[in-house]
Amino acid sequence: MRLPYVQPGGLRFERQNADGSERMANTYGFKWGEQGDQVQFIAGRTMEVIGKKNNIRSIKALDQPGFVGAKEFEITFDKSLDTSVLIRGNRFVNALTNMFQFTNAVISIYPEIPELKRQRRYFHSGIRIENNVFETFDRPLVYAKSVDGLRFSNNRIITNKEYPAFHWNHYPFLFERVINYKLSQNNFDFNFNPEKDVKTNP
Structure with a gap:
């Protein structure tokens, strides 16, 4: 589950509890999690993961009798293991017909990281x-940022002329701060050259 972005006024951790509140006075937040959902804590500027994913055990309002409208809350959580992402068995047809935000390729793994160079x-x-x-x-297939371990395998790439190519990204694979990637056993209908078709930035 991907949780909505929330800017807390502050989180205080004590063992497996977190107390938090909305940043702006006289405003109330919205329901963002339920018992059993997963939550991951991250550093705001580098978006680096702090610890492992956690399962929400309970959420309790501290300033209201009920959950709705609570400005201050307490979350109790249990730790759980990290999971992988699998994108399998899909058919992507002419997916880059516009320049929407974060669409650097057909599959765009694009976390917003204000200070990427500071990431460890x-x-x-x-x-x-x-x-x-x-x-x-068009050519862009996969864009990825800040990834340790990416495998692109057993995929079929079919090019067509149904629309004119116009995307600013001319690389099938464009990686920013990506390590341990592997491209294997894919079927391209053009002469794929890893030296020219894969662009990596440190």
């Missing part, structure tokens, strides 16, 4: 993209 850890890990079909008129 990675935001994502264990991403597998396999057994998919990409029918595309």
Whole structure:
């Protein structure tokens, strides 16, 4: 579950509890989690993961009798293991017909990280993209940022002329701060050259 972005006025941790409140006075937040959901704590400027994912055990309002409208709350959580991301068995057809935000490729793994150069850890890990079909008129297939471990395998790439190519990204694979990636056993209908078609930035 991806949780909405919340800017707390402050979180105070004590063992497995976190107390928090909304940043702006005289405003109330919205329901963002339930018992059993997962929550991951991160550093705001580098988006580095702090610890492992946690399961919410309970949420209790501190300033209201009920949950709705609570400005101050307490979350009790249990630790759980990290999980991987699997994108398998999809068919992507002409997916880059517009320049929406964060669409640097058909699959765009794009966490917003204000200070990427200060990162010491990675935001994502264990991403597998396999057994998919990409029918595309333009070149960008995968963009990824801050990933340790990405595998692109057993995919079929079919190019067409249904729309004119216009995207600013001319690389099928564009990686920013990505390590331990592997491209294997893919079927391209063009002459794929890893030296020219994969662009990596430190």
